Amino acid sequence: MASNGQMTGMLGVYLVAAELSRRNFIVSPTSRGAAGADLLVTDQACTKAWSVQVKTNRRPSNTWLVGAHARQMKSDSHVYVFVNLKEIENQRPDYFVTASSWVASHVQDKTRTTGSRWYWFDKKDRPSPDEGWEIFGNPYTLALDASEVEVSEANDIYKMNEIF
Numbered sequence: 001m002a003s004n005g006q007m008t009g010m011l012g013v014y015l016v017a018a019e020l021s022r023r024n025f026i027v028s029p030t031s032r033g034a035a036g037a038d039l040l041v042t043d044q045a046c047t048k049a050w051s052v053q054v055k056t057n058r059r060p061s062n063t064w065l066v067g068a069h070a071r072q073m074k075s076d077s078h079v080y081v082f083v084n085l086k087e088i089e090n091q092r093p094d095y096f097v098t099a100s101s102w103v104a105s106h107v108q109d110k111t112r113t114t115g116s117r118w119y120w121f122d123k124k125d126r127p128s129p130d131e132g133w134e135i136f137g138n139p140y141t142l143a144l145d146a147s148e149v150e151v152s153e154a155n156d157i158y159k160m161n162e163i164f
Contacts, residue, residue, distance in 0.1 A: 002034050005057070012056025013038045015093055020052075024139040043141045049077060050136065053100070055121070056083040061095065062123040066107060073158060074104040079135060084119065096123065097132030099137040 002010070010032075017027045017039055026042045037051035055064040064082045078100035085093050098121075106125040111117045114160075126132070 007057045008056050011053045016054045016081045019095065027089050027132045032147060043139045045141050047141045050079045053080050054083060055080065058085055059087055060084040063120045066119050068119055071104050074101040084136060095131045096126050097135050098126055099135060102127050104160060
């Protein structure tokens with residue numbers, strides 16, 4: 001049986017996947033055992049790709065726990081999405097999208113009296129007050145806008161019907 005923490009994590013991953021899909025990106029969850037990447041994301045033309053690490057809090061919080069690896073795991077194509085679920089059901093979560101290089105340089109840590117070491121990212125350290133989805137850019141990299149893609153797809157279907 002999955003723990004509450006695992007369920008919270010899975011919920012965050014699928015909410016981020018849904019949000020990216022809503023924004024017209026192609027999204028695929030990875031195996032739950034994949035280190036560092038919960039989601040793989042591409043634009044519509046597959047010209048840009050990202051790995052996404054999702055960190056989720058069950059209740060709104062100003063910090064998210066990350067592992068020690070967060071200081072080393074940085075790439076132009078690796079992104080963190082920090083999620084705060086709301087206490088009121090059916091309310092949109094808070095999302096904070098941040099480049100992995102930014103997270104790596106802002107991870108805080110503390111050794112407890114028990115000897116365990118904790119690593120976290122603080123909400124106040126995010127690069128902007130906005131959610132940050134713009135880090136992914138335009139999902140229609142090769143098209144001027146979404147309507148051009150729809151027209152192109154419609155023309156392709158029309159041409160296929162003419163052939164058959």
